[in-house]
Amino acid sequence: MEISNAHQEINITPELQARIDELLGHYPDDKKKSALLPVLHEVQDAHNNWLSIPLQDKVAEILGIKPIEVYEVVTFYTMYNQKPIGKFMFEFCRxxxxxxxxxxxxxxxTCEKLGVAEGQTTADGMFTIVGVECLGxxxxxxxxxxGDYYYEKLDRPKMDQLIEDCRAGKIDLHKLAIRE
Ligand code: FES
Structure with missing residues (x-):
């Protein structure tokens, strides 16, 4: 996913700061960088699921590390998005x-049904489709x-149902507390 110059409002709310502080509390004061991955997840979740360069710089500032140390992580893992994406991102293992x-x-x-190519987002901002490597x-x-969930043994009817459930607001993307 390429880097975007789109504007992103940075909003480190008291709730987000408290969550970051909690994560940082798991590590010694001189090892704050160890919290980088979970902190990036929290910050991304709170910012429409993507991380602009200014937001990555903010994370570096919070952790007291160099911006490049954040960039190299964000550009390595596909779970961090460097441009705006749809509310629902289907990451197909291929x-x-x-x-x-x-x-x-x-x-x-799925691309044909939603009228997009791989890597694109639907015009209504609802869906993004990407292909990724093995998810285990x-x-x-x-x-x-x-989101935080795997949808398995898929076929076309199940895909149709999943899209319908997304549109109907039946999908909770981040219900699991898996980042402790
Ligand atoms: S090959 Fe698809 S999950 Fe491993």
């Missing part, structure tokens, strides 16, 4: 097991990640 179980065809079907659920192929 590595071996998922590939032989029809991941490419399912992603193509190979026995449940084909699968995708949406």
């Amino acid at each position: 590595t071996s097991c998922c590939a032989v179980r029809g991941a490419e065809s399912l992603m193509d079907y 659920a190979c026995g449940y192929a084909p699968m995708l990640q949406l």
Whole structure:
């Protein structure tokens, strides 16, 4: 995903700062950088699921590290978004097991249904579709990640239902407390 120059309002709310402080509390004062990944997740979740350069700079400031130390992490992991994305991002695994179980065809079907190409966001800002490498659920192929959840053994009817549930507001992206 390429870097974006789109404007992003930076808002470190008291609630977000408290969550960051809690995460930092897991590490010694001189090892704050160790909290970088979970802090980036929290900050991203609180900023429409993407991290602009100014926001990454803010994270560096909070952790007392150099901006480049944040950039190198954000650009390495696909779980951090460097440009605005849709409210719902379907991350299709297309590595071996998922590939032989029809991941490419399912992603193509979804792209066509939503009228976008891979890597694009629908005009209404609802959906983004990306292809990613193995997500470690190979026995449940084909699968995708949406927020904190895996959707497995997918087929076209299940994909249709998932899209419908997203539109109906039935999908909670971040229900699991998995970042403690
Ligand atoms: S190949 Fe798709 S989860 Fe591993």
